[in-house]
Amino acid sequence: MLDPVFALFRSLWAGIRRVCGLVVAALVWPFMAVHGWYRDRGLLHKAIVAAILAIVLIFYGAFVWQTQRWTGFDPDFIAKYELAARPAIAGQEIPSTTGARVCQTSAIVDVTADLIDFNVNQNGWVSSMLAYRIGLFGVDWDHTPFFDNKASFQRGVNQAIRRTAVELVDSLGRVRGTSGVNQDLQNARGNMQFDEYSWYFGLDPFGPKTPTPSYYRAAESSLRKFNASLENCSSTFDTRADNFVQFIDRIANDIGSTSAILAERAEFHNRGWFDFRADDRFWFAYGQLYGYYGVLSAAGADFSQVVRERNLTQLWSDTLTQTRAALNIQPWIISNGREDGIIMPSHLSTMGFRILRLRSNLVELRSVLDR
Template structure:
């Protein structure tokens, strides 16, 4: 009896080994066939092919390095700005230094916008401190024609960057439409308008494209131009030659837009979690997770900056405790950094549900924003 059981498992083992062997042969035969063909060619053919393969190998080494090296990443990056040291809101005239009276006819100085600073720095983080992955040639080509987002590797950083960019794009729209102008009385600021246009540009543009066919300006060039426009606006604001309207109704609208943006991401996570809960075998779970993580990463800095720019409104409406609680919830969400993303069942006990966990934190943040919106709209 025991001998028959042992023989059965041996047959199973041999079948598995044979299957794995066939799989390896199937994967390697194109390379072996190409190698055989290459050996039979003369030097005039071999040399260009060798140069081309060396170039491709170098590009892949660079590409893999850029997808794995996250330069400048810091989940507590808003602490660097020391927003608590700001005594007046954005656009307000700064008091004279050391309490001294200003010299007659001396130029005025105004408080720059923390929101604009963070928005520019987040974009700099995406395209200058790091390579913008989504428009890199090898990312666009995919893995043997398969979109990298449909694979379990080399797409996390790209998804994270797009999440950060989503927060930046949303903020740039609000800067143009409401924050960077006095509603109903002033025109749109040209620097902010330029920044918004550049930040809305296609995230996947390379130096050459098929639709339309021909050379193109790559995505990072547009985003770098947006950084310059944002910093130009803040320079003008610092010399009181631009406006920043830090009224309560503008804060309400900004919070409402952010809450809606997070609500959309929460719906995406919920749909993926409910309908594709394949645990570690869900190939899209990682990019969904890291997009949401990047969005929260961006909004953590931006909302911290909002607290500085609208500090007077927050104090007048007694939102301090609620605001601090929201920042703590964002901090807690950013502490979730699993090495491998799993999209398991919420009641599963082997494979965790990281998407459901991230969705929970997003809803907590959104709930606080909705409560703040209610307080601002009720007075």
């Protein structure tokens, strides 16, 4: 009675084996053909082919190394600044033993400059590497599940840096209405707006170019020059409450946009482990939180007087604690499954929830400061 059933399964298994055999043969055939051609060539041809192969292996080997080695990555990196020990708010004059005027530097500027250093000096800037620009057989790496997580993370950190650079120029680095724009901060903002994907040569426009990391390094240098002049009491850092309100508001809007991107991807592309753009969205959001965790921690030190006067100490501490907790989410494989799924979790929804909690806290902080 069961013989027809067994026969059906045997025929299905035989069919699967034939299909797998054809797939393997199709994959192996080009290599076998090249091997046959290479075997029949002369020594010179073999040497040329071997040299080309070695160059390709070194080229992509270096790319793999750069994308998989995350130098200096530390979710607790803010601890090294010892922000609680800072003697004064940013720009305030502090006692000096030399007789010269000395003012407190800005923790926001310090952290922002160090985040740039982390992105382009301690690590290679992946997005402008030639191998990244070429892609996988012409397919953008962002459309594959391979070697793009670090690039997305770096761009997320860069988003936090860019937003902070804009606010430093527009409000924090000057007294609004009574002073001009600080040139060092202006230079930093301009350089940070540069295209994230530029290599030494480009097609649009055609010709040689200055690569992206060079512009970002120039921005880092400008930020450090500003802090040096601030330490000499030659520059201004405006720690008024209204500046703090605007700074918080702009960050809340920035992460709110990221939350919307995560929600759209989670709702309309929930293919579990087979959504190859989910990892880009996740690691961009993670990088953005990584950058803002440092910037917000630094802002608490620069505006410590406002935090104390408005009784925001506990709420500010809770905000930073929640931001740090979000950085504990580091899955090996990013899954964009259904929110009620069992096998494939929804990491995008989890990260989106964390971002919305942070934004909610920032909105609450803003409302308290507005009273």
